[in-house]
Amino acid sequence: MATTQAPAVRDRFAALLDPGRVIDHPLERRLYGRDGSIAQGDCGLVVLPETTAEVVACMRLAHDLGIPVVPRGSGTGLCGGAVPLDGALVLSVARMSRILEVDPSVPCARVEPGVLNLDLSTAVRHLGLHYAPDPSSQQACSIGGNVATNAGGPHCLASGVTAQHILGMEIVLADGEVLRLGGTAPDPPGYDLRGFVVGGEGTLGVVTEITVRLSRNPPHVTTMLLDFPTVAAAGAAVGGIIGAGVIPAAMEMMDQKMVVAVEAFVRADLPVEAAALLLVEVDGTAAEVASHTAVVERVGAETGAGRVRVARDEAERALFWKARKSAFGAVARIAPNYYLHDCVVPRTRLVEILARIYEIGAELDLVIMNVFHAGDGNLHPLIAFDRRDPEQVERVHAAGTLIIEACVAVGGVLSGEHGIGLEKRDFMPLTFSATDLEAQACAREAFDPEGRMNPAKVLPIGSRCGEIVLDAGSLPEGTWL
Amino acid sequence: MGVSASNWDPSRPAPLEEDVVKCVACGLCLPHCPTFRLTGRETASPRGRIAAMRAVEEGHAVVDSSFTTMMDECLACRACEAACPSGVPFGRMIEGARAQAEPTRPVAARGIRRAGLTGVLPRPRLVMAAGWLLGIARALRLDRLAPAAHRASSPPVSLTELRRPIPRTLGEGPLARVLSGCVMDVAFRPTQRATMRVVAAAGYTASRTTPAGCCGALAMHYGQPEAARAMARARIAEMEDAEIVVANASGCSAHIRTYGELLADDPAWAARAEQVAARTRDLIELQPPPRDAGLGTVAVHDACHHLHAQGIGPRGLLAGAGAHCVDLGDGGRCCGAAGLYSVLQPEMAARLRRQKAEAVAATGAPVVAVANPGCAIQIAAGLRELGSSVRVAHPAELISPE
Ligand SMILES: Cc1cc2nc3c(=O)[nH]c(=O)nc-3n(C[C@H](O)[C@H](O)[C@H](O)COP(=O)(O)OP(=O)(O)OC[C@H]3O[C@@H](n4cnc5c(N)ncnc54)[C@H](O)[C@@H]3O)c2cc1C
Numbered sequence A: 001m002a003t004t005q006a007p008a009v010r011d012r013f014a015a016l017l018d019p020g021r022v023i024d025h026p027l028e029r030r031l032y033g034r035d036g037s038i039a040q041g042d043c044g045l046v047v048l049p050e051t052t053a054e055v056v057a058c059m060r061l062a063h064d065l066g067i068p069v070v071p072r073g074s075g076t077g078l079c080g081g082a083v084p085l086d087g088a089l090v091l092s093v094a095r096m097s098r099i100l101e102v103d104p105s106v107p108c109a110r111v112e113p114g115v116l117n118l119d120l121s122t123a124v125r126h127l128g129l130h131y132a133p134d135p136s137s138q139q140a141c142s143i144g145g146n147v148a149t150n151a152g153g154p155h156c157l158a159s160g161v162t163a164q165h166i167l168g169m170e171i172v173l174a175d176g177e178v179l180r181l182g183g184t185a186p187d188p189p190g191y192d193l194r195g196f197v198v199g200g201e202g203t204l205g206v207v208t209e210i211t212v213r214l215s216r217n218p219p220h221v222t223t224m225l226l227d228f229p230t231v232a233a234a235g236a237a238v239g240g241i242i243g244a245g246v247i248p249a250a251m252e253m254m255d256q257k258m259v260v261a262v263e264a265f266v267r268a269d270l271p272v273e274a275a276a277l278l279l280v281e282v283d284g285t286a287a288e289v290a291s292h293t294a295v296v297e298r299v300g301a302e303t304g305a306g307r308v309r310v311a312r313d314e315a316e317r318a319l320f321w322k323a324r325k326s327a328f329g330a331v332a333r334i335a336p337n338y339y340l341h342d343c344v345v346p347r348t349r350l351v352e353i354l355a356r357i358y359e360i361g362a363e364l365d366l367v368i369m370n371v372f373h374a375g376d377g378n379l380h381p382l383i384a385f386d387r388r389d390p391e392q393v394e395r396v397h398a399a400g401t402l403i404i405e406a407c408v409a410v411g412g413v414l415s416g417e418h419g420i421g422l423e424k425r426d427f428m429p430l431t432f433s434a435t436d437l438e439a440q441a442c443a444r445e446a447f448d449p450e451g452r453m454n455p456a457k458v459l460p461i462g463s464r465c466g467e468i469v470l471d472a473g474s475l476p477e478g479t480w481l
Numbered sequence B: 001m002g003v004s005a006s007n008w009d010p011s012r013p014a015p016l017e018e019d020v021v022k023c024v025a026c027g028l029c030l031p032h033c034p035t036f037r038l039t040g041r042e043t044a045s046p047r048g049r050i051a052a053m054r055a056v057e058e059g060h061a062v063v064d065s066s067f068t069t070m071m072d073e074c075l076a077c078r079a080c081e082a083a084c085p086s087g088v089p090f091g092r093m094i095e096g097a098r099a100q101a102e103p104t105r106p107v108a109a110r111g112i113r114r115a116g117l118t119g120v121l122p123r124p125r126l127v128m129a130a131g132w133l134l135g136i137a138r139a140l141r142l143d144r145l146a147p148a149a150h151r152a153s154s155p156p157v158s159l160t161e162l163r164r165p166i167p168r169t170l171g172e173g174p175l176a177r178v179l180s181g182c183v184m185d186v187a188f189r190p191t192q193r194a195t196m197r198v199v200a201a202a203g204y205t206a207s208r209t210t211p212a213g214c215c216g217a218l219a220m221h222y223g224q225p226e227a228a229r230a231m232a233r234a235r236i237a238e239m240e241d242a243e244i245v246v247a248n249a250s251g252c253s254a255h256i257r258t259y260g261e262l263l264a265d266d267p268a269w270a271a272r273a274e275q276v277a278a279r280t281r282d283l284i285e286l287q288p289p290p291r292d293a294g295l296g297t298v299a300v301h302d303a304c305h306h307l308h309a310q311g312i313g314p315r316g317l318l319a320g321a322g323a324h325c326v327d328l329g330d331g332g333r334c335c336g337a338a339g340l341y342s343v344l345q346p347e348m349a350a351r352l353r354r355q356k357a358e359a360v361a362a363t364g365a366p367v368v369a370v371a372n373p374g375c376a377i378q379i380a381a382g383l384r385e386l387g388s389s390v391r392v393a394h395p396a397e398l399i400s401p402e
């Protein structure tokens, strides 16, 4: 199934970069056929540019040769966004990983796209600053990938998702043209296209430089773990805390199966017998933290929390977060693969939807675990399975569809933060009308008239802008799993 | 996509399917992998290496020179294993992958390496003889003839030291068998003597195993499991009567702790191997009575086979002797020594060596504690290259100076 780009094509790219940064051995290319999702694609060639000029050169050549291009950051995406199809060229920005400038007065930082999210926060810690959006994959995912997927994270409940933290960027379009958007000025002149490009999932161009807003570290932080005898009780606590007027810095829920898997890795003495665990973090001045902690403790008591465990020190706090942020990775302790959804539902329907998800799992005889951003109703139901069992795989797909339909039926949306990519593409018509999809296709075409940027992603096959039908891209049998 | 047959060579050890499928490709290990950090290449990452193993396992690829390069560029530092929430046992997978890769290597390189791993290491006398030869070469300054990249990785053997004896037994109390080890016994003799003193101080009768008797770790890491098993049996036979077994090199203690797995299929030895494994302590885990050795500030390098493979470190031991320990602030990244790595992958090793030496120098401490021979050689070379005067010492020597 591997599609090979002709050796002549390889040599032309190798002339632009050094040969060591062009990968065309079939086995090595294969490793670029995947991201953090379960799709296995078909990568024709990989290039690893180190500068914007090299990206421009690669994009021009790809333009001349008419080759489709898939930008890649760290490949932690969960919906197949960075998975190439039909022998596409993968352009990895992993070697563009320099922090170019930090300006503590704004405060902001100008970075290359391959800088890892956590590396940036670590690099500015001594200035009392951090980069606020903190996807659970933050140790591994790139800022460029975060921009492309408009990533969220536990702390986005109070501080907002990636889009709220991007001041400016540089993007190289499909034909090699360089576009600069925004800057450090509060309201840059002209149309503000940043909001459109953030979340573009690599379909608009290659993000080659980003200016991000940095945030000041809060003076005080308290992190708590509350365990509950039922998922419904935990759901009630989420509503109760927000109903009492407290927006915690983060509020995350894990169900029992997830807690058991994670505990096996972190050994944080988590309550493995509880039905659900809530991780709540409040920050601010000492007085704010004290009063918000009191509210969380009171609501916890009212809704039946067993124990409120307050992190004693920074080390214990880090352990709580390690537990939360290891969740997806720890699933292999249950089954070798997982299929993850990312729906958002109105917070008031959380408990009801969770019950429905467990029901779907029982009906289809599948283990479904939950770990999610409870504060904003962003669910991550995770179906554990073994892809070596084709019959099971079919049930997994069926369950996925049922879950999405159930979420949409209560007024939810498809994706809170992971994006649409390949996996969720065909569910788009569930939430968007034909007119909506057409408008999106037109906007995309304005950036990339030939449809060569990450083709066959995000918009369902056949979405059209006027006469032009977006290139379908063939999904060979088995691509998915 | 039907399940095709695996392309592993059935006559050699291979990564286990149940291990390989555990990787969910989440990528959380990537930032912890030194070779990924240096190259940004998926092919030099844990996830990529596992995907390559999986491709062979599922019949999508064969073991060729590209596969071998991917596996050889790995330091086997196991930082990925410690970072992996799924519990992917990367350490034993890379051993299997390298055993598979062996036939693709150039015959000459294979021959020389095989001779070392299966001909010399299992024979303590030959190891000692090799040590003497190295010492003589050094005394004659022949080592200057070696290419610079290799010079950095040659052990600091000295003829004077080789002549000074190490006590065979020391102290009173329950019996502790102290592994002599190959590299340690040839090149780190002051550490060996200090180790005896520390074990005795911790309340044991310290008794050394056969001089220069290797535990088998190197052979195992480089795809020679049969030679490794033979060495394991020899060590078990001379250590199993002890209350505890002590090793003072991270690679050795980590490896002896896997003896049970290594000999699981050998009915005559499985139980004995299990028992020795369970009794094994790294020297840095011992608790001699606290006493102030006037150490001051000590920078601490965590050897991969302590930090990632065993989850242990020397801080407690050093603090007990009054040291103020400072970390290197590099997240415990491998120094690039990694067994034969610095010889086989000199370029990558040199970059890691420089990073590590810079991190040591940046602490401002006058001495760095290093509890593994490979790391000690590598870091000392790195510091020399930087023109730094920081001293490299094993924790045993620091807490129990002569
Ligand atoms: C364990 C785990 C936990 C996670 N938790 C969260 C979470 O809490 N919140 C969340 O939002 N996501 C989460 N994710 C998903 C993922 O980490 C994010 O989507 C992240 O933003 C992807 O970054 P990346 O660098 O890995 O991008 P990739 O996976 O490489 O790419 C993702 C998409 O962005 C495009 N892209 C990447 N770089 C560029 C660029 N420079 N220019 C243009 N397009 C580009 C790709 O084409 C692709 O469409 C998690 C993933 C894992 C494995």
Ligand code: SF4
Pocket (backbone or CB within 6 Å): A329, A332, B022, B023, B024, B025, B026, B027, B028, B029, B030, B046, B047, B050, B080, B083, B084, B085, B086, B087, B088
């Ligand atoms: S080895 Fe572990 S951490 Fe690395 S990608 Fe696989 S599952 Fe994730």
Ligand code: SF4
Pocket (backbone or CB within 6 Å): B032, B033, B034, B035, B036, B044, B045, B046, B049, B073, B074, B075, B076, B077, B078, B079, B080, B081, B090
């Ligand atoms: S053992 Fe070390 S070098 Fe090898 S893949 Fe794991 S982290 Fe990377």
Ligand code: SF4
Pocket (backbone or CB within 6 Å): B180, B181, B182, B183, B184, B213, B214, B215, B216, B217, B218, B249, B251, B252, B373
């Ligand atoms: S440290 Fe290495 S060289 Fe020494 S005994 Fe152990 S395996 Fe052999």
